[in-house]
Amino acid sequence: MLAISPSAQISKLADIEDSVRGTKITIGDGVFIDSFVKLRVAGGMGDVTIGPNCYINAGSVLYSGNGITLGEYVLIAANCTLAPTNHEYRDPDVVIRKQGFAPSRGGIVVEDDVWIGANSVLLDGTRIGRGAIVGAGSVVRGELPAYSISAGNPAKVLKWRKKPA
Numbered sequence: 406m407l408a409i410s411p412s413a414q415i416s417k418l419a420d421i422e423d424s425v426r427g428t429k430i431t432i433g434d435g436v437f438i439d440s441f442v443k444l445r446v447a448g449g450m451g452d453v454t455i456g457p458n459c460y461i462n463a464g465s466v467l468y469s470g471n472g473i474t475l476g477e478y479v480l481i482a483a484n485c486t487l488a489p490t491n492h493e494y495r496d497p498d499v500v501i502r503k504q505g506f507a508p509s510r511g512g513i514v515v516e517d518d519v520w521i522g523a524n525s526v527l528l529d530g531t532r533i534g535r536g537a538i539v540g541a542g543s544v545v546r547g548e549l550p551a552y553s554i555s556a557g558n559p560a561k562v563l564k565w566r567k568k569p570a
């Protein structure tokens with residue numbers, strides 16, 4: 406099922422695949438998706454939910470994998486990759502492509518009002534708390550707390566959002 410709100414603005418140059426095998430892709434009210442964004446249904450049976458007023462910039466790629474949930478007002482800068490899936494690779498006698506996919510680590514969950522900097526990668530099992538910021542060029546796996554500002558590979562907390570004194 407592919408459900409796109411009538412108020413979402415999706416560039417004609419974006420490529421949003423329809424769901425397969427009963428999974429759901431939902432794009433909420435007021436979402437903006439720029440040119441050359443690719444939503445690829447592959448690598449698992451997860452649903453993709455893009456909450457209201459999210460903004461996804463040019464060149465970002467979202468694999469459905471074990472699922473992606475974006476809350477509201479999530480900002481994803483250019484050229485980010487959301488990859489909530491891993492190839493199974495353990496058997497060295499079988500090519501990786503023929504080994505299927507590794508068990509789910511829970512997909513990717515990004516809470517409301519998160520800003521992901523350009524060229525970042527979110528891996529399976531990522532949980533980003535409300536209001537957090539991820540610096541440009543980060544690789545995220547596991548949990549980043551609400552209102553933290555993190556960066557690096559792997560992304561680590563640098564500081565916290567707070568009102569200027």
Ligand SMILES: CC(C)(COP(=O)(O)OP(=O)(O)OC[C@H]1O[C@@H](n2cnc3c(N)ncnc32)[C@H](O)[C@@H]1OP(=O)(O)O)[C@@H](O)C(=O)NCCC(=O)NCCS
Nearest residue numbers: 482483521522523538539540541542543554555556557563
């Ligand atoms: C994370 C970010 C918001 C922090 O900005 P800031 O609050 O002004 O932070 P500062 O520049 O003072 O940096 C604070 C520290 O974090 C480090 N840092 C900041 N951004 C970093 C990044 N992306 N990767 C690694 N380290 C980073 C700085 O080197 C500095 O370290 P130091 O204290 O040891 O010198 C910003 O650096 C960033 O990455 N912005 C993303 C920009 C982007 O992608 N824009 C796309 C258009 S939406």
